[in-house]
Amino acid sequence: MATAEAQVTPLSGLYEVLSAFGLLAALEPDVPAKPFHVEIVAPTVGSLRGASGLPIAADRSLSEVDQTDIAIVPLMMFAEADWKTGRYPDIVDWLQRMYRGGATLCSTCTGVLLLAETGLLAGRQTTIHWAFAPTFQRNFPDIGLRLEEVLITAGDPERFVMTGGVFSWHDLALHLITRFVGPSAAQSMARLMLLDWHSQGQAPYVGFLPVLDHGDALILDLQKWLETHFSIANPIEEMSHRCGHSTRSLERRFRKATGLSPLDYVQNIRIEAAKRRLERSNKPLDEITSEVGYENPAFFRRVFKRHVCMTPGAYRRKFLIPRVPVSR
Template sequence: MTTPSNPARSRPCRVSLVAFPDAVVSTLAGIFDVMNGIALMGATPAGAPPPFQVEVVGEATGPLPLASGVPFEVQRAIDAVDSSDIVIVPSLLLRSPGWEQGRYPRLVAWLSAMHARGAVLCSACSGVFLLAETGLFDGKDATVHFGYAQAFAAAYPAVAIHPERVLVISGLHEELVSSGASTSWHDLVLYLIARFAGATVAQEVARMFALQWHQDGLTPYMVFEGRADHGDGEIRGAQQWLSEHFSVANPVEEVIKRSRLAERTFKRRFASATGLTPIAYVQRLRIEDAKRRLERTDVSIDEISWRVGYEDPAFFRRLFRRTTGLAPSAYRRRFRIPAYARP
């Protein structure tokens, strides 16, 4: 990822933070506080103008109940906003049965107009569902919360989605920015501060708010769940057996024996149904179990390796790092419940 150089600005960047009924209040308020906090908490030199002028915009002014029912004050109606430097759509709550396109035609039209007038369009987490309705992300890369990746791909098949990535910057002028799961809005805000106010200011803000870049990506946070919506009963039964017996010796050979299929047919149907070969599927199950043991126990890494089905701890360590992006010891340090929070 490259950060464009920061040109000297004679005025603050105008930031439009979009409020709408599906928006999540924590993301909206967090972005508002951090970007406004630069000036309020003295992160810029004395006498310097604030780098950002942040406004909460929406279809109408006044209190607007968000997804949780908590009202948030809309300061300016979009009809009164002719242009903006940065537009940010916060994360939204994806309700059952999924994202309903066409609910916010005025917002979508306004977002397209802001882009045409030079705005950088940004999404935090699932906010990209709304931005994607503009069609501006078609044929381009984006990221979204990994829990919503499948729903997003179904709704917007023309967008290349990368849920394992923290931040994706697309567009001819790097004007389409999306951030991944949940609090990766921290990375989005720090990126925007570095891009428009300079790296020194971004570092100071990170210190003041104790924000951290997710430099290892989001793969360590993702929980593996094998596909179960494929409609192949034989393979579904095999998946169920593997979920309970993945640590046995030669689980792939054993599950094939238990099936009613020839080995070649089984492997072909398994890969078609789940998107993974049987051995890759077993490896993902084993690594997922190892992650829980690293998070919740003091058991040594060598013993965890043996318990999940690997006699060679060195191979287990290599596989764990390749799968999660972290060594087992690093994963344990990051995700284990700290001592002060344990019963």
């Protein structure tokens, strides 16, 4: 499925991987040569330009497709990460019809916004790139959001498959191959195309996006203060002193404004600061622990792993900015 806001890379990537079985079958004869018949459909047939301006060629229009086994809505980009419902009523109607006809509906990243508009995900859970979580939650409060997951299936029997993150289309492609062709074929395709299974989910990639538009000036002032004072020994007591509220009163007001307790908020800021230091320096972990406000390295490691789903050492190995090779 293509729209004028679609990103070309996930769309073309899925198309090419699911169409690459001819090459794979030549290398591994046990793999079927064409288990999928892949087409790009759009509201109208012909060429359109995606979000980046690159062209997308649609094979058929929506009105020409009355039935399909799988329908995929790819990642879309839109202004200020703010989704406005009602942009594509014809696509929403088409997705509903395909679902009634037995199709499995899939999405990568922000494509789930169109799936959500069908009403078919109400009361279910899904995932999306963390940067688009606020607009998703504003538009679809009746759908649970699990940002730590990279792929979620829902329905009976799992007729919704949704992934979060720009390159989570790798996970969707491999999931569909596993499901409709077999796990060995998926593993073979992953080797052939250098595809990644993001088995640790999105948690290592998720950034902290604090709520700032809550309208509580006192809490906003404390949030700004925390940006540069998060590492002091007792930030919550200091905030209570600064605003003249008891700790309990502050917690109620802070949670109402931001959705987090002051302690959880401080921990999120500290973990983000630690992630930047792990990515950009070779400082010892004990030094980073102290810089972001923790006295006990073992406690810091537990808090870090709870938030990021990997240890600080594993995070550094994965995300440390590599040195540029110097030619000699």
